[in-house]
Amino acid sequence: MNARYDQGFHWIGNRWVPGAGEHTLPMIDPSDGQPFAAIARGDARDVDAAVAAAREAFEGEWGRASALERGRVLMRVAASIQEHADELAAIESRDCGKPLGQARSDALACARYFEFYGGLADKVGGYTIPFQAGYTVFAEREPHGVTGHIVPWNYPMQIFGRTVAAALAAGNACVVKPGEDACLSLLRVAELAAGCGLPAGALNLVTGLGSEAGSALTAHPGIDHYSFTGSPETGTRVAQAAAERHVPVTLELGGKSPQIVFADADLDAALPSLVNAIVQNAGQTCSAGSRLLVERSIYEPLLARLGKAFDAVRVGPGAANLACGPLIRRSQLERVARFVEMAESDGLRVVGRGSIAPDAPAGGFYLAPVLFADVPADHPIAQQEIFGPVLAAMSFDGEDEAVRLANATRYGLVAGVWTRDGARQMRMARRLRAGQVFINNYGAAGGVELPFGGVKSSGHGREKGIEGLLSFTTIKTVAVRHG
Numbered sequence: 001m002n003a004r005y006d007q008g009f010h011w012i013g014n015r016w017v018p019g020a021g022e023h024t025l026p027m028i029d030p031s032d033g034q035p036f037a038a039i040a041r042g043d044a045r046d047v048d049a050a051v052a053a054a055r056e057a058f059e060g061e062w063g064r065a066s067a068l069e070r071g072r073v074l075m076r077v078a079a080s081i082q083e084h085a086d087e088l089a090a091i092e093s094r095d096c097g098k099p100l101g102q103a104r105s106d107a108l109a110c111a112r113y114f115e116f117y118g119g120l121a122d123k124v125g126g127y128t129i130p131f132q133a134g135y136t137v138f139a140e141r142e143p144h145g146v147t148g149h150i151v152p153w154n155y156p157m158q159i160f161g162r163t164v165a166a167a168l169a170a171g172n173a174c175v176v177k178p179g180e181d182a183c184l185s186l187l188r189v190a191e192l193a194a195g196c197g198l199p200a201g202a203l204n205l206v207t208g209l210g211s212e213a214g215s216a217l218t219a220h221p222g223i224d225h226y227s228f229t230g231s232p233e234t235g236t237r238v239a240q241a242a243a244e245r246h247v248p249v250t251l252e253l254g255g256k257s258p259q260i261v262f263a264d265a266d267l268d269a270a271l272p273s274l275v276n277a278i279v280q281n282a283g284q285t286c287s288a289g290s291r292l293l294v295e296r297s298i299y300e301p302l303l304a305r306l307g308k309a310f311d312a313v314r315v316g317p318g319a320a321n322l323a324c325g326p327l328i329r330r331s332q333l334e335r336v337a338r339f340v341e342m343a344e345s346d347g348l349r350v351v352g353r354g355s356i357a358p359d360a361p362a363g364g365f366y367l368a369p370v371l372f373a374d375v376p377a378d379h380p381i382a383q384q385e386i387f388g389p390v391l392a393a394m395s396f397d398g399e400d401e402a403v404r405l406a407n408a409t410r411y412g413l414v415a416g417v418w419t420r421d422g423a424r425q426m427r428m429a430r431r432l433r434a435g436q437v438f439i440n441n442y443g444a445a446g447g448v449e450l451p452f453g454g455v456k457s458s459g460h461g462r463e464k465g466i467e468g469l470l471s472f473t474t475i476k477t478v479a480v481r482h483g
């Protein structure tokens with residue numbers, strides 16, 4: 001069969017499989033609003049087939065593979081993704097609208113996850129436990145079995161890499177429901193993985209809508225663990241469905257992350273990072289630095305510099321590789337535009353605004369990045385995850401107020417602190433309620449090795465780093481009485 005990743009097929013048991021329902025969904029290019037490819041519109045029957053294939057792999061060749069063998073396969077997958085980075089970047093850039101350079105970084109990050117977890121596969125073990133005389137007791141790490149992965153559209157390759165590579169390294173077989181707005185790169189990566197010797201059924205992708213394929217996956221009795229990245233509302237539904245069967249869930253639900261700048265900070269170092277943290281991927285980043293808290297004595301001078309930097313941001317099609325691309329879909333553009341209009345009609349001060357390149361196609365989902373100043377802490381643009389290039393700035397006096405403002409949202413994913421004062425760095429790190437705190441940097445260049453996840457409505461459980469692999473294992477205690 002001459003089927004390919006962009007022609008409306010699922011990937012099940014290392015084969016392109018048409019959807020049981022014979023329906024497809026058009027893929028829309030965010031840069032011009034035009035359909036350019038199709039994915040299968042999966043339903044419960046497709047999910048059934050994928051779970052059955054995964055179960056067979058888990059009980060068969062993949063489940064029996066040694067940790068060393070699993071690691072070697074994943075390392076080959078990493079090399080293959082790296083070799084195909086340009087091709088994958090082109091797919092991802094068109095699918096998501098992200099600038100080509102960002103898409104290439106995402107492909108390399110995906111490769112790095114496979115490399116990291118491939119290397120880790122045979123290095124994470126259990127332990128023995130001192131117990132009563134005549135016993136030997138050990139705790140062994142086991143895979144959950146068949147893991148369900150619900151991946152969004154904003155960073156398909158990165159989020160797929162960080163959950164799927166970790167799950168496979170731990171010995172699970174995976175069923176992935178990627179985001180319906182952007183998922184073509186993942187179908188291609190799955191095909192590449194098969195070419196690297198990943199056995200049939202170890203990795204399956206069922207495409208389609210969240211309300212159809214997604215909810216069929218969360219209701220399926222054959223799934224032993226879920227990882228979900230997306231909105232808190234959908235995360236709640238996923239967790240509720242999993243709770244019906246007492247299946248563990250890892251949830252990464254986004255944020256409203258603060259960047260906190262003290263008067264003693266190295267502003268030359270901070271400035272590009274403050275802009276990039278909200279403009280990257282058009283602000284559609286779970287860890288976007290979407291709130292800016294600035295110590296009062298440098299508030300106006302810093303805003304003046306930032307305003308100029310925002311003014312200089314150009315927005316255009318992914319292929320043009322400007323600083324900022326379009327938003328993912330028309331409804332997301334409308335949602336972000338509503339926040340901007342609300343802030344403007346509430347009289348919030350605009351300090352800087354980028355511009356859309358004059359030759360950007362008319363049908364694309366473009367929005368110029370904008371910096372608002374003097375935003376009240378309880379304003380919706382300071383509280384809600386906008387998921388667009390909108391930065392809300394406010395001033396503070398002293399550490400206590402900075403901490404209070406920083407912690408005053410429902411989220412707690414990431415926080416950034418800019419200060420030269422070492423003791424303050426440590427105090428702030430302790431007091432901020434977030435899963436990651438970055439001091440004098442933001443995001444640590446992706447940080448494949450660094451445990452990542454949230455507190456409060458940002459979710460629970462950890463991905464990335466060694467913790468990410470542990471999330472895909474469970475402990476079995478074996479007590480041997482030998483006298």
Ligand code: TXE
Pocket residue numbers: 150151152153154177178179180208209210211213214215218229230231232234235237238252253254255285286287385386387
């Ligand atoms: O998210 P959803 P949407 C946030 C961001 C954004 C908002 C809405 O604020 O503006 O969410 O985006 C699948 N059962 N984030 O609507 O619905 C869906 O198909 C099972 C933050 O795209 O959470 C997709 O694969 N699955 C975020 C995934 O869930 C379901 C990334 C995410 O979709 C489902 C994305 C269901 N009933 C959005 N309904 C982050 N943390 O980075 C949907 N899905």
